[in-house]
Amino acid sequence: LAAHSRRLAHRTLRRRSSAHPAAAMAADLNSQAFWNDFMRRPEAKAAYQAERKLQEKKQMWLDERQELEAQGAQRKCVADALEAAPADMKKLIAPMFHIRVVQRFLWMLYDECQKTATPFQEKLRDEQTVAHLRKMRDNFQEGGEERMAELEKQWYSICNDIATEQEEAREKEQKPVNIDIHTLKHVLEFAQECKREGNSKFREGLYEEALRIYSQGDDMMRKWKVDKHLKNESKWLQEYHIACLKNKAQAALKLEKWTTALEAVEAALEIDKDDHKAWYRKALAEKGMGRFGDAEDSLTKLEDVAQHCPDRRSILKDCESERQRIRAARAKHSQQTKDMLGKAFQAGIFSGDREKEVEDDASARRHAVADGEPRPKPVEAPKPLERNVQLTERMAGELIDELAEAYGAKWFQERVQKCARDSGFERSVFLRRLRSVAFEVQRPVLEKWGFEGSEHGVREMT
Numbered sequence: 280l281a282a283h284s285r286r287l288a289h290r291t292l293r294r295r296s297s298a299h300p301a302a303a304m305a306a307d308l309n310s311q312a313f314w315n316d317f318m319r320r321p322e323a324k325a326a327y328q329a330e331r332k333l334q335e336k337k338q339m340w341l342d343e344r345q346e347l348e349a350q351g352a353q354r355k356c357v358a359d360a361l362e363a364a365p366a367d368m369k370k371l372i373a374p375m376f377h378i379r380v381v382q383r384f385l386w387m388l389y390d391e392c393q394k395t396a397t398p399f400q401e402k403l404r405d406e407q408t409v410a411h412l413r414k415m416r417d418n419f420q421e422g423g424e425e426r427m428a429e430l431e432k433q434w435y436s437i438c439n440d441i442a443t444e445q446e447e448a449r450e451k452e453q454k455p456v457n458i459d460i461h462t463l464k465h466v467l468e469f470a471q472e473c474k475r476e477g478n479s480k481f482r483e484g485l486y487e488e489a490l491r492i493y494s495q496g497d498d499m500m501r502k503w504k505v506d507k508h509l510k511n512e513s514k515w516l517q518e519y520h521i522a523c524l525k526n527k528a529q530a531a532l533k534l535e536k537w538t539t540a541l542e543a544v545e546a547a548l549e550i551d552k553d554d555h556k557a558w559y560r561k562a563l564a565e566k567g568m569g570r571f572g573d574a575e576d577s578l579t580k581l582e583d584v585a586q587h588c589p590d591r592r593s594i595l596k597d598c599e600s601e602r603q604r605i606r607a608a609r610a611k612h613s614q615q616t617k618d619m620l621g622k623a624f625q626a627g628i629f630s631g632d633r634e635k636e637v638e639d640d641a642s643a644r645r646h647a648v649a650d651g652e653p654r655p656k657p658v659e660a661p662k663p664l665e666r667n668v669q670l671t672e673r674m675a676g677e678l679i680d681e682l683a684e685a686y687g688a689k690w691f692q693e694r695v696q697k698c699a700r701d702s703g704f705e706r707s708v709f710l711r712r713l714r715s716v717a718f719e720v721q722r723p724v725l726e727k728w729g730f731e732g733s734e735h736g737v738r739e740m741t
Contacts (some may be wrong), residue, residue, distance in 0.1 A: 350379075360389055360399045368403055371412055375419045380431040384411070396686045443484045458503040463512055466503060470519040472494050477526055486533040493527035497543070521550045521557070537567035553584050555594055562601060571609040578602055611681060664708055678728055684722040 306687040358376075361369065375381050388408065392399045402408060418426045458466065473496030480489040500520040505513040524547035531540035543566040543567075547557040562577035578598045685691065698712045724731045730736035 308464070328585075348562075350382070353389075354382055357382065357385045357389050361385075363400060364403055365400075371416055375416060375427070378415075378419065378424065378427045378431075380427055380434055381415055381436070383431075384415070408741055455502055455504040457506055458516075460512065462503070463505065463516065464497060467515060467519055469499055470523060473499075473521075474523060474526065477530070481526070481533075482528060486530050490527060490530040490534060490536075490539075493523055496523040497527055497546075501546075517550050521547045521554060524550075525556050525560065527552070528557070528564065532560060532563055532567070535567060537564045540564040541568070555581055555584050555588055558584060559594075559597065559601070566601075566605050566608060569612060571605050571612070574605050575602065578605075613683070674728075678724070681724050681727075682721070685724060686717075688720070691716075691720055 290328065297606045361372065389399055389403050392402050418430060443513065473492050477492040480492060500523065503516065505516050524543045528540040528543035531543060540560060544557045544561040544564060547554060558581040559576055562574045565574035565577060578601060582595060582598050585591045588594055694716050698716055699709055721737055725736045726732045
């Protein structure tokens with residue numbers, strides 16, 4: 280990239296020298312001012328972007344080639360290790376060994392055995408390993424390579440989620456380090472450039488690009504801190520950082536990335552708890568996430584902060600307008616939730632029909648158990664259904680509202696997502712596990728409305 284830019288600069292200098300010799304003599308390729316001015320030129324930006332994309336494509340191709348070579352070596356290692364496997368294990372694996380997700384699973388077993396000094400054949404005979412391989416074989420026989428491709432997507436999705444969570448945890452644990460004056464100068468220049476470029480993209484409507492640029496500035500500035508005795512320098516860094524965070528939140532709001540926006544404004548409020556723009560954008564993010572009560576609380580805090588702002592009247596007017604929009608959004612959300620749950624009740628999603636579906640699936644598995652293997656315990660028959668609690672239409676609507684609010688809790692949503700991942704995104708397995716997770720939310724609501732706090736109470740409610 281540097282060589283390409285230098286060639287372009289030489290051509291620019293030759294054109295300038297033919298028309299303006301004095302300007303050509305003044306231009307110095309070793310001058311930082313010349314390069315700063317040169318890289319702002321449209322043709323320089325275009326050439327730089329084109330060269331960068333070409334280099335990225337080359338690097339991507341090299342990475343893919345290295346990945347294929349590594350996969351080939353891993354496949355050979357696993358194939359050599361399987362030569363000593365029992366005949367029944369070879370018979371189980373051989374028809375699907377060409378599938379990538381199977382190769383990946385076997386390589387993970389092989390790699391783990393190498394690290395822990397465990398015999399590979401012993402790991403293959405492990406009950407959990409055999410069950411997983413049989414499940415893969417069943418999916419392969421039922422759906423062929425298409426089903427296995429779906430499993431591979433689910434596999435990589437789960438792995439990416441785990442890697443993302445680990446990366447985010449490491450970033451949160453990373454503490455900022457003290458910065459010297461020389462480094463601070465470069466960090467502030469970088470922040471200023473991120474702000475300028477991000478604002479330019481934002482004005483053009485390129486919100487994804489703007490968010491990426493603002494995030495780069497945020498990532499850079501969160502790594503550093505200034506000693507307390509350097510008050511002016513500390514103030515400069517905080518002002519640049521909070522401006523970058525607010526801009527990041529605004530771009531995320533445009534893209535409806537509510538969680539990203541909320542995290543950005545909360546980080547900004549940790550720096551300055553009286554920033555009125557941060558409080559306003561926090562309310563917008565919370566409204567987008569359906570947390571209407573929190574959004575109104577943020578507006579209340581904004582009204583308190585506005586008392587000390589010069590444009591207090593304008594801020595209070597915006598607060599009142601936004602409060603009305605939140606109330607309208609709350610009413611719309613409540614009605615949509617009622618309609619959705621009403622259709623769910625009519626479809627029998629929460630009723631015995633779903634239990635019957637799960638039970639039928641469990642029954643099929645019981646019949647499929649081979650002779651000599653331990654059979655699951657019989658399921659106890661439910662009590663006869665009795666309707667002891669009578670609800671009017673209005674009371675039923677209030678009950679649905681309470682359930683909807685409880686189901687919208689962040690901890691419950693995270694548990695449901697984890698339940699789906701742990702179930703391998705298989706519907707029947709997911710529904711069985713979801714019952715116990717959902718019951719934690721349903722029980723207090725059931726007891727409040729006079730139902731029995733048990734599975735029988737759930738059946739009576741539905």
